[in-house]
Amino acid sequence: MLKKEKKKAEYARKIFDEYCNYVYIIVLNKIKSCGTKEDIEECVSDVFAEIFRNTDKIIDFEGDLKCYIGTVAKRRAIDTYRRLSSHSGRVQPLDDGIISETASAEDIEKSYETASRNALILDKIKSLGEPDTTIIIKQFYYNMKVAEIAKAISMTAASVQKRSLRAREKLKAMLVEADITL
Amino acid sequence: MRKNLLENIDFDTAKKIADEYPALSKKDMDRMFSASMKKSKKLSVEGESREKIFNSAIAKAVDESFEDVQLLKIEKYKKPVISRYIGIAASLGIIVAGIATMGILLGRNSDMSDSSVIEPATQFTVELPTEAYTYSHDYKAVAYRITDEYFNMDRYIYTGGFEYKESNGLPPADSEIVIHYIKDGVDGVKSYYPVIDEKFPDMEAFKAYYYFYRKDGYTVNADMETYSDNIFGGNITDEDINSPETIGEKLYAEDGIFYEYININGKLYMLEYPIVEGIEGISKLKWVSEPVISDITEDSFTITRVFNSVEDTTMTDVTVAFEIVWDETAQDWRAASETITW
Numbered sequence: 001m002l003k004k005e006k007k008k009a010e011y012a013r014k015i016f017d018e019y020c021n022y023v024y025i026i027v028l029n030k031i032k033s034c035g036t037k038e039d040i041e042e043c044v045s046d047v048f049a050e051i052f053r054n055t056d057k058i059i060d061f062e063g064d065l066k067c068y069i070g071t072v073a074k075r076r077a078i079d080t081y082r083r084l085s086s087h088s089g090r091v092q093p094l095d096d097g098i099i100s101e102t103a104s105a106e107d108i109e110k111s112y113e114t115a116s117r118n119a120l121i122l123d124k125i126k127s128l129g130e131p132d133t134t135i136i137i138k139q140f141y142y143n144m145k146v147a148e149i150a151k152a153i154s155m156t157a158a159s160v161q162k163r164s165l166r167a168r169e170k171l172k173a174m175l176v177e178a179d180i181t182l
Numbered sequence: 183m184r185k186n187l188l189e190n191i192d193f194d195t196a197k198k199i200a201d202e203y204p205a206l207s208k209k210d211m212d213r214m215f216s217a218s219m220k221k222s223k224k225l226s227v228e229g230e231s232r233e234k235i236f237n238s239a240i241a242k243a244v245d246e247s248f249e250d251v252q253l254l255k256i257e258k259y260k261k262p263v264i265s266r267y268i269g270i271a272a273s274l275g276i277i278v279a280g281i282a283t284m285g286i287l288l289g290r291n292s293d294m295s296d297s298s299v300i301e302p303a304t305q306f307t308v309e310l311p312t313e314a315y316t317y318s319h320d321y322k323a324v325a326y327r328i329t330d331e332y333f334n335m336d337r338y339i340y341t342g343g344f345e346y347k348e349s350n351g352l353p354p355a356d357s358e359i360v361i362h363y364i365k366d367g368v369d370g371v372k373s374y375y376p377v378i379d380e381k382f383p384d385m386e387a388f389k390a391y392y393y394f395y396r397k398d399g400y401t402v403n404a405d406m407e408t409y410s411d412n413i414f415g416g417n418i419t420d421e422d423i424n425s426p427e428t429i430g431e432k433l434y435a436e437d438g439i440f441y442e443y444i445n446i447n448g449k450l451y452m453l454e455y456p457i458v459e460g461i462e463g464i465s466k467l468k469w470v471s472e473p474v475i476s477d478i479t480e481d482s483f484t485i486t487r488v489f490n491s492v493e494d495t496t497m498t499d500v501t502v503a504f505e506i507v508w509d510e511t512a513q514d515w516r517a518a519s520e521t522i523t524w
Contacts, residue, residue: 016211016218017211019200020200020211020214021200021204021205022196022197022200025191025196025200029191029196041210041213044214045214048214048222049219049225050222050225052219052222053222066197067193070193070196070197114192115192115194115195118191118195119195122195122198122199137203137205138203138205141199141203142205152205
C-alpha cells in the first residue's frame with residue numbers, strides 16, 4: 001500500500017516537472033487580463049490537483065497526455081476567468097475560448113491555421129537570436145516584467161528594455177514579410 | 183503585439199515553449215507542487231465525505247423512489263447557445279425600459295410605492311426612452327445623444343441566457359412568469375422561466391440540495407469561492423428556504439454566474455445574472471466607433487455603433503443597431519428598438 005502511494009507521489013512529481021511550465025502558459029494565456037500572479041499560480045495548482053486525483057488512471061493512460069493536461073488546464077482557466085471576471089465586474093466575451101464538445105470541420109481547420117500561425121511566429125522569434133529570443137518569450141508568453149527578465153538573464157533592466165524594443169521592431173518586420181499582421 | 187502573440191495559443195506551441203524556454207524557477211515550481219498535492223488530498227477526502235452527507239440528506243429530504251433520487255444528482259446543464267443571445271437582447275430591452283420608466287415617473291413626480299404585483303404574462307414588452315428633446319434633424323447629434331446615453335445609465339447588463347423549459351432555444355411563452363416590481367424608485371419587470379435542471383426538479387429538491395450544503399458546514403460564500411461547480415452562493419437562509427411563497431432576490435452561484443430563484447405555487451422559476459454591470463460599480467464598456475447613420479426616411483433612420491470593454495482586451499467588438507423613429511407626441515426622435523450583435 002505504502003509502496004503504491006510512494007509510486008503515485010513520484011509519478012505526480014514527474015508529471016508536474018514535465019508539464020508545469022506548459023500548464024502555466026495555457027492558464028496565463030486565459031486569465032492574464034483579469035488575474036494576478038497569485039491567481040495564475042492558484043489555478044495551476046488547481047489543475048494539477050485535479051490531475052493528481054486521477055493519477056491511477058493517468059499511469060495507464062495510453063492517449064496524448066499533453067492534450068489531456070492541456071484540456072484540463074484550459075477548462076480550469078476558463079472557470080477561473082469567469083469567477084475573476086464576475087468578481088471584478090469585467091464583461092465576459094461570449095464563448096471565449098470555450099472548448100466545443102464536438103469540433104466541426106471548420107473548427108478543425110481553424111485550429112490547424114492557428115497552430116501553423118503560432119509555429120511560424122515562434123520560428124521567427126527564435127531567429128532573432130539570443131538573448132532577444134528569451135526576452136521576447138519571457139515578456140510575451142510568460143507575461144514577465146522587464147525587471148524580472150533582467151534578473152533572470154543577468155542583464156540590466158534598461159538593456160532588456162532596449163533589446164526588447166529593437167527585437168519587437170525586427171520581429172514585426174519579419175512577420176509582415178511572412179504576411180502575418182499583428 | 184502582446185495580445186496577438188498570445189492569442190489562442192495551441193497545445194503544441196505551448197509545450198514547445200515550455201520545453202525549450204522554461205521560465206518558472208525551482209522555488210516557484212516546488213511551491214506550486216506542494217500546493218497542488220495539498221489540494222489534491224483535500225479534494226479526495228472531501229469528495230468522499232460530501233458524497234456520504236449528500237446521500238444522507240437526499241434520503242431524509244426526499245421520500246421518493248430510487249429513480250427520483252437519481253434526479254438529484256449534480257449535473258451541469260448545458261445551455262443552448264442561441265438562448266444566450268436571445269437573453270441578452272431581451273434583457274437589455276427590459277432594463278432600458280425600466281430606466282426609461284423611472285425617468286418618466288420621476289418627471290411626473292409621481293408617488294412611488296413599495297408594492298409588488300405578480301401577474302402572468304405571455305410575452306416581453308420592450309420599451310425604450312421616450313423623453314422629449316428639442317426637435318432636430320441633425321442626425322449625427324441625435325445619434326450621439328441617444329448612443330451616449332446608452333452607456334451613461336446605471337443598469338444591469340445580462341450577458342447570458344435562461345434555461346428554458348423547452349430546448350428549442352425559445353422561451354415557452356405560456357409558462358413564462360413576469361414580475362412587475364418597484365425597487366429603489368425603479369419600476370421594472372423581470373421574466374422568470376421554469377427551472378429544468380435535473381438537480382432542481384422542484385422545491386423539495388432545491389431544499390434537499392440546500393440542506394446538503396448546510397450540513398456540510400460550509401458558508402454559502404465560502405462554497406462559491408472554493409468550488410466552481412454546483413454550490414450555493416449569495417445569502418439564502420433557512421428561513422428563505424422554508425418560505426411558502428418566495429425565495430426571490432436570493433442568489434445561487436455556479437461558475438461565477440448568479441441565478442435568482444422564485445417559488446410560485448411550489449414550482450421553481452429562475453432568472454440568470456451572469457454579469458452585473460453598473461450596479462456593482464463598473465461601467466467598463468465604451469463606444470469604439472463613431473455612429474454610422476443609414477436608411478434615412480422622412481420619419482426614421484438607423485444608427486449603428488460599436489462598443490467594447492475598456493479594460494478587457496479579450497472582448498470582441500459588439501455592434502448595436504438602433505432603429506430611430508420620429509415621435510409625433512414628443513416632437514423628437516427616439517429609439518424604437520435596438521439590435522445587438524455579439
